[in-house]
Amino acid sequence: MSDAIAKTAHKAGSTAVQRCIVSGCAAAFGIREQIYLCSRCGGPLEIEIPLELLKSVPDLRERWQARAASHDPRDRSGVWRFRELLPFDNDAPVVTLFEGNTPLYDAPRSAEYAGLAALRLKHQGCNPTASFKDTGMTTAVTQAKLLGARTVVCASTGNTAASLAAYAARADLQCAILLPQGQISPAKLAQSMDYGAVVCEIAGNFDDCMRLISELADVPSIYIANSINPFRIEGQKTVAFELLEQCGWRVPDHVVVPGGNMGNSSALGKGFDEMLRLGLIDRLPKISIIQAEGSAPLAHLFAGLKPSEIAADAALPDDIVPVMHPRTLATAIKIGAPVSWKKALRAVLRTHGSIITVTEQEIADAKAIIGRDGIGCEPASATTVAGIRKLTASKKIHAGESVVAVLTGHVLKDPDYVSHYHRGTLSFESVTEEGTAKTVHIAGAFRNAPEKVAANKEAILKSLENRR
Numbered sequence: 492m493s494d495a496i497a498k499t500a501h502k503a504g505s506t507a508v509q510r511c512i513v514s515g516c517a518a519a520f521g522i523r524e525q526i527y528l529c530s531r532c533g534g535p536l537e538i539e540i541p542l543e544l545l546k547s548v549p550d551l552r553e554r555w556q557a558r559a560a561s562h563d564p565r566d567r568s569g570v571w572r573f574r575e576l577l578p579f580d581n582d583a584p585v586v587t588l589f590e591g592n593t594p595l596y597d598a599p600r601s602a603e604y605a606g607l608a609a610l611r612l613k614h615q616g617c618n619p620t621a622s623f624k625d626t627g628m629t630t631a632v633t634q635a636k637l638l639g640a641r642t643v644v645c646a647s648t649g650n651t652a653a654s655l656a657a658y659a660a661r662a663d664l665q666c667a668i669l670l671p672q673g674q675i676s677p678a679k680l681a682q683s684m685d686y687g688a689v690v691c692e693i694a695g696n697f698d699d700c701m702r703l704i705s706e707l708a709d710v711p712s713i714y715i716a717n718s719i720n721p722f723r724i725e726g727q728k729t730v731a732f733e734l735l736e737q738c739g740w741r742v743p744d745h746v747v748v749p750g751g752n753m754g755n756s757s758a759l760g761k762g763f764d765e766m767l768r769l770g771l772i773d774r775l776p777k778i779s780i781i782q783a784e785g786s787a788p789l790a791h792l793f794a795g796l797k798p799s800e801i802a803a804d805a806a807l808p809d810d811i812v813p814v815m816h817p818r819t820l821a822t823a824i825k826i827g828a829p830v831s832w833k834k835a836l837r838a839v840l841r842t843h844g845s846i847i848t849v850t851e852q853e854i855a856d857a858k859a860i861i862g863r864d865g866i867g868c869e870p871a872s873a874t875t876v877a878g879i880r881k882l883t884a885s886k887k888i889h890a891g892e893s894v895v896a897v898l899t900g901h902v903l904k905d906p907d908y909v910s911h912y913h914r915g916t917l918s919f920e921s922v923t924e925e926g927t928a929k930t931v932h933i934a935g936a937f938r939n940a941p942e943k944v945a946a947n948k949e950a951i952l953k954s955l956e957n958r959r
């Protein structure tokens with residue numbers, strides 16, 4: 492690449508702006524302004540990269556691919572490899588744990604279970620802190636350093652916290668995390684403690700923690716790293732680029748993700764959209780979001796939209812009705828008032844995808860089936876395969892189409908859940924229509940409990956014979 496072209500390529504990042512997504516406002520702000528919402532109308536912000544500058548840059552795809560074999564720390568990151576599309580100067584001091592570059596697996600058993608000829612699983616649990624959050628945290632914490640923040644904070648159902656705590660430690664920043672007390676997997680909590688974060692257990696749910704976080708937004712030394720922060724989304728969007736690269740730049744028909752606070756679906760939508768606008772792909776995959784039945788505000792909103800409201804360019808609704816007491820054993824997505832719902836809905840509408848719910852039993856069984864493919868994920872991630880099964884049954888996805896499910900977290904994030912499922916002791920606190928509490932037993936349809944075996948060869952062989 493000539494010097495002139497390289498300069499143009501790197502200029503894109505440094506001339507990006509933060510833009511309000513509310514049509515009719517569309518206010519623009521500098522990329523080093525420490526704001527999280529539009530200071531004119533309060534709408535969500537997103538980063539606008541001047542893609543026209545990059546259109547003249549030849550061989551971007553080859554350039555990104557070649558970096559994967561380089562030893563430059565930025566090239567070893569699956570996020571910074573795509574730095575022409577990130578809102579930073581070329582010489583920004585990046586905070587990285589070599590995130591991204593995660594595997595895309597074929598999953599034949601999961602495919603059969605879901606009613607498909609083939610299914611691929613993009614395993615974001617193979618990141619440094621074992622969830623997809625790392626791809627966004629590398630950019631958010633790099634931005635925190637550039638802004639001169641002293642403390643980084645987030646509300647979390649566990650994974651965002653673990654990730655932020657790790658990146659803050661790398662960057663030598665103080666980190667405070669707000670967690671709903673007693674509603675976090677102990678494995679995730681242990682990570683945050685180990686990485687040295689100030690762990691604040693809040694008497695309330697995730698949505699209460701998120702409200703407290705927004706009250707901290709006006710303290711200049713504090714930087715918020717939840718996905719309302721558009722710099723998180725910038726890192727997370729690179730998963731779309733990496734996935735396309737792994738698919739040989741053949742666009743999958745469907746990409747299916749779990750939905751919680753809705754940063755992931757928003758980010759994938761932005762990533763694919765940028766690739767389309769750069770002319771590196773010629774169509775978009777349909778993006779579908781799956782929510783747990785007891786924590787599904789966006790699926791409820793989507794189900795209630797009129798045909799005119801689901802057009803690709805339809806105006807977005809102003810409000811969402813929050814779920815006041817979200818419930819699910821998939822604690823990662825136990826969220827009633829998702830902050831990024833507008834961006835996520837926009838991505839689904841633009842790509843003609845769906846937003847649906849799955850039950851606790853469906854999540855648990857799908858998780859066990861994914862396990863039988865030799866791939867371990869946490870419960871929230873398994874909503875994808877459960878959801879694909881439903882979308883196949885309702886003919887929204889056809890058996891021969893190419894489908895990618897994004898697994899968001901590693902199986903060891905929530906070992907108690909796995910153990911209870913396989914031992915047949917998993918249960919869920921639900922409420923009846925009259926509002927009374929009831930305990931629902933989750934059957935271990937694919938359970939695989941340990942058995943007591945005598946300490947001799949014959950007993951072991953007999954045990955194997957019995958399980959053939």
Ligand code: F0G
Nearest residue numbers: 647648650651751752753754755899900
């Ligand atoms: N899967 C896992 C494993 C998660 O941890 C989360 C979100 C999601 C899916 C949903 O992604 O919020 O981008 O729609 N976890 C957040 C947290 C809320 O605090 O760790 P989303």
